[in-house]
Amino acid sequence: MKYKHRLRDMLSEKLIRIAWYLTNMNLPERRALSYVNFCIHTEVIYEDGTYRALLKFSRDFKELTGKKITVCVSTPICPLVRKGLVDNGLSEKAFSERVSEMARHADVGYHGHYYPEGTTTFDHMRRSDYNKDLVVKQITREMTWFRNIGISPKTYIAGCWFMMKEMVLELERCGIEVDASIRRGKGDTFGGVYLDISRVPQYGRPFILPPSKNIVEIQSIFGPVMAPAIMKGHLSRYMRSDIGSVQSFIFPLHDWDIPRYYRNIWANVRELQRHKDKIAWANVNEMRGMYLNGKIV
Numbered sequence: 001m002k003y004k005h006r007l008r009d010m011l012s013e014k015l016i017r018i019a020w021y022l023t024n025m026n027l028p029e030r031r032a033l034s035y036v037n038f039c040i041h042t043e044v045i046y047e048d049g050t051y052r053a054l055l056k057f058s059r060d061f062k063e064l065t066g067k068k069i070t071v072c073v074s075t076p077i078c079p080l081v082r083k084g085l086v087d088n089g090l091s092e093k094a095f096s097e098r099v100s101e102m103a104r105h106a107d108v109g110y111h112g113h114y115y116p117e118g119t120t121t122f123d124h125m126r127r128s129d130y131n132k133d134l135v136v137k138q139i140t141r142e143m144t145w146f147r148n149i150g151i152s153p154k155t156y157i158a159g160c161w162f163m164m165k166e167m168v169l170e171l172e173r174c175g176i177e178v179d180a181s182i183r184r185g186k187g188d189t190f191g192g193v194y195l196d197i198s199r200v201p202q203y204g205r206p207f208i209l210p211p212s213k214n215i216v217e218i219q220s221i222f223g224p225v226m227a228p229a230i231m232k233g234h235l236s237r238y239m240r241s242d243i244g245s246v247q248s249f250i251f252p253l254h255d256w257d258i259p260r261y262y263r264n265i266w267a268n269v270r271e272l273q274r275h276k277d278k279i280a281w282a283n284v285n286e287m288r289g290m291y292l293n294g295k296i297v
């Protein structure tokens with residue numbers, strides 16, 4: 001019996017030490033700042049709970065950090081959103097009011113999901129059944145939808161990470177200036193690859209997204225839905241490279257992640273606020289400006 005007690009004490013002491021180590025683990029030493037922001041793949045804000053959680057997160061983030069997250073929205077032009085509006089009994093007008101309200105607290109961008117004409121199964125378009133004309137037309141219509149409610153999105157993030165060159169060119173023509181759809185060495189959800197790894201700089205280094213002349217690519221890293229100690233472990237791997245250069249990263253999340261992981265996500269925001277000597281929040285247009293002005297090389 002006594003032996004069991006001793007073993008238990010010893011084990012719990014070890015666990016406490018591990019927990020202490022993890023929560024106090026520091027981010028790597030750097031000679032230049034790493035900038036970071038959230039980019040939200042927003043496609044189900046016709047659900048009341050998701051909309052309220054995302055709005056609260058945008059507000060709280062702005063209040064704490066003085067910066068704005070980027071909320072990239074799929075519009076009712078997208079067949080899946082249109083179905084969501086019907087299923088949830090929300091009018092398009094009410095949906096557009098939600099997007100306008102969001103724009104008071106966040107930078108509103110565009111999130112594109114594309115489906116074959118007249119789809120009933122909602123199988124996402126991929127490289128094998130890519131219909132260039134249909135996709136380009138949808139981009140034009142969605143960007144017009146935003147303009148009609150007084151919003152000009154500057155940031156794009158691809159649904160299912162699906163990207164093709166005609167899309168990039170149309171997005172550029174419609175005023176997109178930042179993209180966060182590329183993840184070095186990773187393909188889209190269906191295994192297709194837009195840019196071979198040899199054409200993508202290290203994570204943290206922005207670049208002009210080909211074949212555009214104007215769209216600055218800021219790569220997405222990971223969604224910080226885990227506990228802060230684990231999040232810092234992941235982030236450290238990215239921050240350990242290029243320690244002498246300013247870096248820029250995007251944390252990608254789905255809108256439905258926000259209510260589901262609110263506590264962890266918010267704990268991570270607060271945790272990173274404690275490390276202002278190494279990491280800082282920046283709006284995506286600020287990251288773009290820094291890159292174009294040569295501060296991020």
Ligand SMILES: [Zn+2]
Pocket residue numbers: 041042043111113158159160
């Ligand atoms: Zn999506």
